Amino acid sequence: MSTLPIGNLSVNRLGFGAMRVCGPQVWGPPQDRANALQVLRRAYELGHNFFDTADSYGPEVSETLIAEALHPYPKDLVIGTKGGLVRPSAPRWDPDGRPEHLRRALEGSLTRLRLERIDLYQWHAPDPKVPFADSFGALAALQQAGKIRHLGLSNVSVAQLDEARRIATVVSVQNSYNIVDRASETVLQACERLGIAFLPWYPLGAGSALQWPKVKQVAARISASPAQIALAWLLARSPVVLPIPGTGNLEHLEENAAAAALELSAADRAALD
Ligand SMILES: NC(=O)c1ccc[n+]([C@@H]2O[C@H](COP(=O)([O-])OP(=O)(O)OC[C@H]3O[C@@H](n4cnc5c(N)ncnc54)[C@H](OP(=O)(O)O)[C@@H]3O)[C@@H](O)[C@H]2O)c1
Known part of the structure; x- marks a missing residue:
């Protein structure tokens, strides 16, 4: 890879999104x-x-x-976590960018992940109720205190990245982006x-990209799965792209991992672009 x-x-270019190992609606423990x-181990x-x-x-x-699956962690494993959203109930993902909340959130992540420093701490989303510089300044201070190795952003515009x-x-930067939703093209x-x-x-567009006719056509032509096409397209899109497909299913996991070795021809890329 x-x-x-x-x-x-340095990390391998196909990452793993660990959101889908929770219960339904990313709420509570997994059913199995x-x-x-x-x-996670696989x-x-x-x-x-x-x-x-x-x-x-x-x-x-x-x-x-x-942490339960992989601690003590292999030396080359990089965990990127995030803070800045709270879940009062399953459907809600509310921003909380208050510095005191971000400091508490980071401490919670350090404890649960059994780490003294987070390799990549991503601010999950700006909070319109809190000045941007107050939130990100608090994270910068935590980095200076040695609790964060690297800082990342999520759900931001180019102007917010610059700020x-x-x-x-x-x-x-972690934004929504896939073959059927390219709204973050300028951020990329x-x-x-x-x-x-x-x-x-x-x-994978949470599954929607797999239904796109062009994805299905190229998949059928080269005997790959639609998920593999959607991931191979992302990998080919730009050398800075690090896709993080999510699954709680072992078969899907194996299938998605194989996309790292799939190279699309120029004709297939043109058909998908
Ligand atoms: N920063 C943010 O605001 C934000 C928001 C959402 C997600 N994320 C991160 O991004 C990661 C990826 O997002 P995501 O998991 O929501 O969406 P995704 O990777 O686009 O799609 C995951 C969905 O597709 C299914 N799937 C996975 N592999 C498949 C395959 N080979 N064939 C058919 N279906 C397949 C999964 O179901 P199964 O479990 O049944 O495989 C799941 O329902 C998350 O894990 C999380 O780490 C970040």
């Missing part, structure tokens, strides 16, 4: 805990050495399961210009 830098760390643990075995998680997945479930970069070094281009990682969430 080819690699990509996250700050001074043993299976969830097996998915994801690492298959070469995914970047895991994406967040305190709000479960909440607290995904991070706890990652954050005036406060601290940003090594990654900004990451490419800056040489920082772009982590597309919903790389």
